[in-house]
């Protein structure tokens with residue numbers, strides 16, 4: 001076993017860069033190893049809804065942090081949030097501003113989804129999805145529904161019929177089921193056509209619900225979708241390490257300041273960016289599929305998005321280290337624990 005691994009720079013197809021001081025803190029971490037990353041649009045106080053917002057947010061990202069000074073090659077992939085009010089004209093304008101995708105948050109299922117989409121079946125929203133299909137923009141789905149008498153752990157499963165409907169109604173619309181978290185979700189993505197793929201996070205490959213509520217409440221493991229059962233986690237690991245191009249990296253690194261996590265009604269979201277390459281190497285090594293890692297981090301996502309592969313490499317070396325208890329104002333995933341691989345900078 002070698003003690004050094006070289007990988008093509010990553011595409012992280014699901015990142016929360018936030019705004020203001022958090023943006024400055026977290027963006028350089030991802031830029032260390034990702035050539036590109038999808039910048040999610042559910043920012044506050046300003047959500048990214050229009051072409052103008054896209055240009056403004058891209059500007060904020062290019063100004064943030066010191067990744068530019070370090071001469072790292074990094075490109076944010078811009079998105080808009082699709083709401084009930086999003087029109088085909090807004091899609092065309094966002095596309096002109098360089099947005100590659102639109103993200104749907106069904107109402108009320110996660111951070112900043114208070115103005116999320118109410119109804120996937122309205123004719124007006126079908127026109128919007130059709131405009132995306134024609135413009136070649138991807139549809140990214142937070143695939144959960146908050147229904148009456150539905151437990152938080154069942155929200156992905158009850159969303160799956162909506163995914164099926166969208167995939168069949170818009171066969172040329174590329175659809176990504178973001179952060180798939182269940183065996184049922186994996187099976188559905190496999191069954192659906194070539195226009196449907198899924199991102200998988202590193203933390204859903206590590207956690208079950210026990211790690212969130214089974215041994216005391218652990219707010220820094222709490223995220224949406226909630227980690228599920230062992231069988232679901234097994235299915236995710238198998239899909240991620242199988243070499244199936246429908247499954248690729250979207251870390252959903254989602255920083256919240258410590259005070260927003262460690263309180264009553266703490267925010268959901270896990271800050272995995274500072275440990276992401278290291279965790280993935282451990283997971284793929286343990287699964288006996290280290291050879292599949294580069295396709296998962298750096299090929300399948302680019303191919304689904306229709307992008308050329310990244311140039312440049314990242315190197316990891318076998319060296320035990322302890323994850324810091326806090327980075328800036330955020331507690332990282334696996335804080336205070338030992339990891340066996342380290343990104344070499």
Ligand SMILES: [Zn+2]
Nearest residue numbers: 014040252254
């Ligand atoms: Zn997210």
